[in-house]
Amino acid sequence: MKRYSAFAVAREALSYHTGWGRAWRAPEPKPRYDVIIVGAGGHGLATAYYLGKNFGITNVAVLEKGWLGGGNTGRNTTIIRSNYLQDPSAAIYEKSRALYENLSQDLNYNVMFSPRGVIMLAQTEHEVRGYRRTAHANALQGVTTEWISPARVKELVPIINLDGPRYPVLGGLWQARGGTARHDAVAWGYARACSAMGMDIIQQCEVTGVRREGGKVMGVDTTRGAIDCDKLGIVVAGHSGVLADMAGFRLPIESVALQALVSEPIKPCMDVVVMANTVHGYMSQSDKGEMVIGGGADGYNNYTQRGSFHHVEETVRALIETFPMISRLKMLRQWGGIVDMTGDRSPILSKTPVEGVFINCGWGTGGFKAIPGSGWGMAELIAKGHSPLTDAFSLDRFKEGRFIDESVAAGVAH
Amino acid sequence: MSTRIANQGRLIDRSKPVRFTFNGKSLQGYAGDTLASALLANDQMLVGRSFKYHRPRGIVASGAEEPNALVGLGQGETFEPNQRATTTELFDGLTAQSQNHWPSLEFDIGAVNSAFARFLPGGFYYKTFIHPRAFWKHVYEPFIRQSAGLGKAPKDRDADTYEHFYVFADLVVIGGGVAGLQAAKAAGETGARVLLIEQTAHWGGRAPVDGGEIDGMAPEDWIAQTLDALRAMPNVTLRARCMGSGVYDHGYVLGYERLTDHAPETAGPRHRLWRIRAGQVITATGAIERPLSFAGNDVPGVMLASAMRDYAVNYGVAPGRRVIVVTNNDDAYRTAIALKRAGIDVLRVLDARTSGGGALMEEAKAQGIRIDCGRAIAKVTGGKRVAKVAICAQEGQGAALEEVACDAVAMSGGWSPVVHLWSHCGGKLIWDDAWAMFRPDPARAPTGADGRPFVTAAGAANGELTLGATLADADAAGKAAAKSAGFKPRRIRTPQGSVTDEAPLVPVWLMPRAAKVELRAKAWLDYQNDVKVSDVQLAAREGYESVEHTKRYTTLGMATDQGKLSNINGLATLSEALGEAIPQVGTTTFRPPYTPISFGAIAGEARGAVFQPLRRTPIHDWHEAHGATWEPVGQWRRPYTYPQNGETPHDAVMREVRNTRQAVGMLDASTLGKILVRGPDAGRFLDLLYTNMMSTLKPGKCRYGLMCSENGFLMDDGVVARIDEETFLCHTTTGGAEHIHAHMEEWLQTEWWDWQVYTANVTEQYAQIAVVGPKARAVLEKLGGMDVSKETLPFMAWADGTLGGIGVRLYRISFSGELSYEIAVRAGQGRALWDRLTQAGAEFGMMPYGTEALHIMRAEKGFIMIGDETDGTVIPQDLGLGWAISKKKEDYLGKRAQQRSHMTDPTRWKLVGLETLDGGVLPDGAYAVAEGTNANGQRNVQGRVTSTYQSPTLGRGIAMGLVLHGPDRMGEVLEFPGTDGKISKARIVDPVFYDKDGEKQNV
Amino acid sequence: MLILTCPYCGVDAEETELAPGGEAHLKRFGPGASDEEFRDYLFARENPKGVHFERWRHAHGCGKWFHAARCTMTLEVFGTYPAQTTKPPKAIREAITAKRPGWTWREFE
Structure with a gap:
């Protein structure tokens, strides 16, 4: 495989780029793998990548029923931050954020991680106190955040309106090394790197059954035949319930629609990511110039990838209050994804009742930012049976009453 | 030379000149012009720059599909970027600026990108800008962001207002062309409530330009007659300048009405968002012509054939004086004939089909137009405008047979039905080989709440491209949809449209068929985002085989036109590169809105002081005055x-x-919540709702109570007063009134529905x-x-x-x-x-x-506050409130949850008071640290501050907090690091700081 | 944007009038239940692709809770019925069978 660089692009330009080969191979499935990962989204591919990179396990297949990166990886608003309150969350998201810092170099694929900074606005006294608490927690967790004044918010976001008649901006929690990345590139970069390690990424291959013997996994049935494996990682987000059902266990997961939208592209006017949780809106500007806006999640089970328009109305209304200049911009496109919500809105990275089957799901509205950290922890969990990054996120917690609740700091898990 | 033609222009009023400016230059058009037609009339071929290479861009289309002619309109608080010139009605005083160039439209530094285009193929940025790491944020990204982005960001608060409308209709017809008119008429005659909306200011769509006859009449006369008939029906509402923006589940349709964009001096809201609930939806949204992929097809002056015809017939504008027409189907001959009639030199019709066209070709021939069959364009040359065309054989690599100087090219690659609204809510498509297009698959229509189809495509939007077929299809659609909505269609004659004998289209996805790579690298698919045939081929070669991969890798179809011109051509290019049939490669999902709609319209009236409802107590005004x-x-x-x-x-x-x-x-x-709970079972009910016993409370007495969620966590508190044997008044927190009332109702209605209890929220x-x-x-x-x-x-x-x-x-x-x-x-x-x-x-x-x-x-007294001492993870046992938990009760909401292992864990943090050693105030939300770090390298903690204040009564800082084994550690000193690096030390004390024995309240 | 018919007041209610309430026909487990029973009662949720029974409240209307039988793939609504019942009424189950032969949901079919 050709290494990517400006020199390589210049060299290939001489032949009008007809010399580039495939970014990842399109192999036929082998009869057996050490590990099968179901789901070639960001989390699944990252899991495979770190299995190879950190543990030397490369006899791995990643099975994908559609096209790689075609689920929530390519449908989210690409926000990366780690300013979480609870220790287990801060640990995995900060690991992830730190990995994003060098991901382009690590993968030799530009994922355009842009540490432009993330502000979470405080617009009520309650939120002020919640974010001050988070700032204290972050300092002890090794997450660099800072409580900032309204004046500093205005300096960072000149287009913001601090004095909204209903919810004036009282300050913000600022994470300078949070930011965004190019979502598709994350999936593509991991896929290319996995393929280069000899792993098989098999698209258009739907798992139709999980074969077990004596409480242990033996392999999977797929639309491209049966494949044996020692270990099975299920990383399929909104479809987790269906796969768990095949493996014979239930999950505390419900799948709902979450929406996002973008404006037409305009010249740069906002250099940071702004999240306003009181009014339920968050916005950043992509490198193309589009204002990327996250909307609310529906409260009912839905697999249509279409949400209800009133969420879009509410979000846009809130953002016009916060950024009055966007009123004359136009919505270019809205879309929906299926997000998997757990009982405490925190993810599940866990062993399951079936020996050899591991599950990674429940990222809800905030999975993109966690991709590298989730893959890192999940790979360790699969390879070694436990990982400090994932231990707190086990399925047991729902029985024990040991929840990881991030909504407590008035923040919502986006 | 692009100029006004004498004696043409059915939509303009030459007696009403209109002044406007473009990039500061004062120009003149006529009432009825669009900004695009007026620019062309003034020979303004160059109207913008493309996204990536900053290539010169001219007007390509005449409607909503235009990818190039995007301008900034207005100034200051009415400035709006990225407005389409082709859908902007001209008005006196309009000011427009072209976009994405510096320092000027004619001389743009960014155009240097174009010279390096060969080094910037599709997806090049994924392969470059990787090293050194810090350069992405500080060097590469700012450069990319600055050169992308199209229009300027508005700076000011929007001066205009917006509003929402709510409408119910049995049937909504989207599109006011002849198909929409006929469908609305057929449905209206059944008595159904019909709403017909049209995105432009004019009814009748393309028919008056395309010609033919309907029931022996000129299309214009038939349109006028049909409009009269529709206006006479009380059950039919017509709305022009109102676009069908999106179709959503269960018959929800969004209409986007532009009320004053064409006349900004008019009072009232600028846009109106129609939230429509429709029984049935008919999409009569027409079809859009496709460009042809040949080298230099992006040079200003290369235009869709239908658009050139529109400009000539509707606006009396000739985009060129010497025109070459290139086509793979018969429709472009209409353009050749219309141009010829308008006195424009039509130098050639290059028909890629070896046997040429049907009756229209014969008509063109009779007009003396030269027709070359089996011919193609090898390359168009020209900088900011077409200069000449190299002609070659379609079946070949592009060796030029001749070169012809000209100033405009009209191209037609066939037509694609506008299936967006059909697809928004799940309608599926089938590939039509004869016309080389996707059309709605009536067997897989979007389905509504009752599981039955609720969208019908009609006319050209349904793939019926000829006048006769369009009208017949629309008539049937109108009747069928009315029937589905529960109305009885009447037997009324279907209007007869004239039928032209047309030769079949031959798909041409690359011109010439075996074009060399140098030509493919100049053959544009997406004009705005600069995606060429070679980029899609590169994506396919690199394994981005899914259409979604290709689209995202190359950015094909992701520009502000959302691929209206490029989608099918890009898909066909991909399918050829993969060697698969087009329907096997698939199609991308169409997302609302059909064309971009303003955020102002989406937000509606709710802004500023009325952004959200404001609740005021009866004493609010006094507070304000004081x-x-x-x-x-x-x-x-x-x-x-x-x-x-x-x-x-x-x-x-x-x-x-x-x-x-x-x-x-x-x-x-x-603002405290007040909920009345009444009935024979009220006491029993409250015993389950509160952790303590309420049924034993005596009338005339009050008791403080705690309420937990079924998951065990403390959710609200307040004083309950027993009014009489069957009546309790429950106080809740201010924030809790509504959800506690809902919580009570939920349990009463869905679990203990046979109990006799009535609740009322009497807070206000x-x-x-x-x-x-x-x-x-x-x-x-x-x-x-x-x-x-x-x-x-x-x-x-x-x-x-x-x-x-x-x-x-x-x-x-x-x-x-x-x-x-x-x-x-x-x-x-x-x-x-x-x-x-x-x-x-x-x-x-x-x-x-x-x-x-x-x-x-309350903190001086050690009383907890919901939201301070609790955060959704705290149980009453954590807060020393065991006295408020009845030991006698078998059950209450949360009891079972509080028996789980983590809830009974002795290491749960417990409530204590905290007193700083120096008398200062502990920082809000600070944590008490313990020795060492955890497995993830995070500092170990053993408690946190939940409330902290300066107490004027004690003259010192006081705080409450949750601490590991706290109540057993009275007197111990904890360290609380602040975010500023300073460490505060505080002693664990009793949380009641003031009047421990309660002597003051009990007097 | 769903429309559900409130079985109490008969109104075809817009989604914005309604509050969703999750899975229907849950059996409450209280003191005396095992850890597993209690966990499943609170957290294990049906999440089918297809027929689903769920709770709604006509929150900005008559205030009543009701149940809806709905398809999560097409959003088709098979029927709504009052919440004061422990299983879907026969008429609703038959209506579903007519459209989705062979459906099952928990112990119902």
Whole structure:
């Protein structure tokens, strides 16, 4: 495989780029793998990548029923931050954020991680106190955040309106090394790197059954035949319930629609990511110039990838209050994804009742930012049976009453 | 040369000249022009720059599909970027600026990208800009962001207003061309309520330009006659300038009406968003012509053949004087004929089909137009405008047979039905080989709440491209949809449209078929985003085989036109590269809106002060008049404090606390939730709802209660008063009233539905005023009317009576530790009571206090506050509230949850008081650290601050917190690092700082 | 944007009038239940692709809770019925069978 660089692009330009080969191979499935990962989204591919990179396990297949990166990886608003309150969350998201810092170099694929900074606005006294608490927690967790004044918010976001008649901006929690990345590139970069390690990424291959013997996994049935494996990682987000059902266990997961939208592209006017949780809106500007806006999640089970328009109305209304200049911009496109919500809105990275089957799901509205950290922890969990990054996120917690609740700091898990 | 033609232009009024400016240059058009037609009339071929390479861009289309002619309109608070010139109606004083160039449209530094285009193929940025790491944020990204982005960002607050409409219709017809008109008529005649919306200002769509006859009439006459018929039907509503923006589940349709964009001086809202609930939807949205992929097809002056015809017929504009037409189908001959009639030189028709076209070709021939069959364009050359065309054989690599100088090229690659609205809600498509297009698959229509189809495509949008077929299809669609909506179609004759004998189209996805790579790298698919045939081929070669991969890798179809011109051509290019049939490669999903709609319209009226409802207590105006600073609590506003004579808020709070503790204070407590629970089973119900026993409470008495979620966590608290044997009044927190009431109803309706209990949220029916402090009784006695003595009304009792002549319910409850009365009064008399209390209290030094003084006083007393000591993860047992948990009850909501292993874990953090060693105030939200770090390298912690205040009563900082084994560690000192690096030290103490024995409240 | 018919007041209610309430026909487990029973009662949720029974409240209307039988793939509504029941009424189950033969949901079919 050709290494990517400006020199390589210049060299290939001489032949009008007809010399580039495939970014990842399109192999036929082998009869057996050490590990099968179901789901070639960001989390699944990252899991495979770190299995190879950190543990030397490369006899791995990643099975994908559609096209790689075609689920929530390519449908989210690409926000990366780690300013979480609870220790287990801060640990995995900060690991992830730190990995994003060098991901382009690590993968030799530009994922355009842009540490432009993330502000979470405080617009009520309650939120002020919640974010001050988070700032204290972050300092002890090794997450660099800072409580900032309204004046500093205005300096960072000149287009913001601090004095909204209903919810004036009282300050913000600022994470300078949070930011965004190019979502598709994350999936593509991991896929290319996995393929280069000899792993098989098999698209258009739907798992139709999980074969077990004596409480242990033996392999999977797929639309491209049966494949044996020692270990099975299920990383399929909104479809987790269906796969768990095949493996014979239930999950505390419900799948709902979450929406996002973008404006037409305009010249740069906002250099940071702004999240306003009181009014339920968050916005950043992509490198193309589009204002990327996250909307609310529906409260009912839905697999249509279409949400209800009133969420879009509410979000846009809130953002016009916060950024009055966007009123004359136009919505270019809205879309929906299926997000998997757990009982405490925190993810599940866990062993399951079936020996050899591991599950990674429940990222809800905030999975993109966690991709590298989730893959890192999940790979360790699969390879070694436990990982400090994932231990707190086990399925047991729902029985024990040991929840990881991030909504407590008035923040919502986006 | 692009100019106005004499004696043409059915939509313009030459007697009404209109002045406008483009890039500061003053120009003239006519009433009825679009900005695009007026620019062309002024020979303004160059209108913008492309996204990536900053290539010169001219107008390509005449409608919503235009990818190039995007301008900034207006100035200051009415400035709007990325407005389409082709859908902008010209008005006097319009100012437009072209976009994405520096320093000027004619000379753009960014165009250097174009010279390096070969080094910047699709997806090049994924392969480059990787090293050094810091360069992405500081060098590469700022450069990329600056050169992308199209229009400028508005700077000012929007001066315009917007509104929402709500409409119900049996049938919505989207599109006012002949198909939409006929479908609306057929449906309207059944008596169904029909709403017909059209995105432009004109009815009839393309028919008047394309010609033919309907029922022996010119299309224009038929349109006028049909409009008259529709307007005469009381059950039919017509709306022009109203685009069908999106079709959503269960028949929800969004209409986007542009009310004043064409006449900004008009009063009223600028846009109106129609939220329509439709029984049935007909999409009569027409079809869009496709470009042809040949080298140089992006040079200004290369235009869709239908658009060139539109400009000539509708606006009397000739985009060129010497035109070459290139096509793979018969429709482009209409353009050749129309141009010829308008006196324009049509140099050639290059028909890629070896055997040419049908009747229209013969007609063109008869007009003396030269037609070359089996020919193609090898390459168009020209910088900012077409200069010449190299002609080659379609079946070849592009060796030029001749070169012809010209100034415009009209191209037609066939037509694609506008299937967007059909697809928004799940409608599927089938590939039509004959016309080489996707059309709606009637067997897989979007389905509604009842599982039946609710969208019907009609006319060209349904793939019926000829006039006769369009009308017949629309008529059938109108009748069928009305029938589905429950109406009986009437047997009315279908209008007959003329039929032209057309030769079949031959798909041409690359021109010439075997074009060399140098040509493919100049053959544009997406004009705005600069995606060429070679880019899609590169994506396929690199394994981005799914159409979604290709689209995202190359950015094909992701520009502001959302691929209206490029999608099918890109898909076909991909399918050829993969060697698969087009329907196997698939199609991308169409997302709303059809064309971009303003955020202002989406938000509607709710902005500024009416952004969200504001809840006001009966005493709100008094607070406002007395300088209260506000704290939003839910949708309420509560006074935070009342600064006097230039006090800081902090000083005001300190004064309020001292005054209340030393004399008397009053608080507007009206926002506290008040829920009436009544019925024979009310006591039993409240026993399950609260952790403590409520059924044993005696009428006339009050009891403090805790409410947990079924998951065990403390969710609300408040005082319950028993009114009589069957009636309880439950107080909740301000923020909790609505959801606690809903919580009660949920359990009553869905679990214990056979119990006889009735609940009512009476929060807003009562005003409530707390009179607090050692002199509280004296104030009430001054008002007079009822016995407020300790004997008659002891602590935790209540009584009905009158005070100052006003009927009240008086509670002896206290959240401050002082002698305290809470007076409930009918809301309408809340202000009167407040005023009388203020008067009566004056001599006792009574002052109002706000929420912050309230918080400090409760913290001095060690009372918990929902939202401070609780955060959704705390159980009553954590807070030393075991006394409020009944041991006798078998069950209450949360009881089973609190028995789980993590809830009974002795290492759960417990509530304590915290006293700083230096008397200062602990930082809000600080954590107490322990030795060492955890497995993830995070500092170990052993507690946290939940509330922290400066206590004016104690003259020092006080705090409450949750600490590991806290109650067993009295006197121990903990360290709380601040975010500023300073460490505060605090001693663990009892959480009750003030009046530990409760002597003051019990007097 | 769903429309559900409130079985109490008969109104075809817009989604914005309604509050969703999750899975229907849950059996409450209280003190005395095992850890597993209690966990499943609170957290294990049906999450089918297809027929689903769920709770709604006509929150900005008559205030009543009701149940809806709905398809999560097409959003088709098979029927709504009052919440005061422990299983879907026969008429609703038959209506579903007519459209989705062979459906099952928990112990119902």
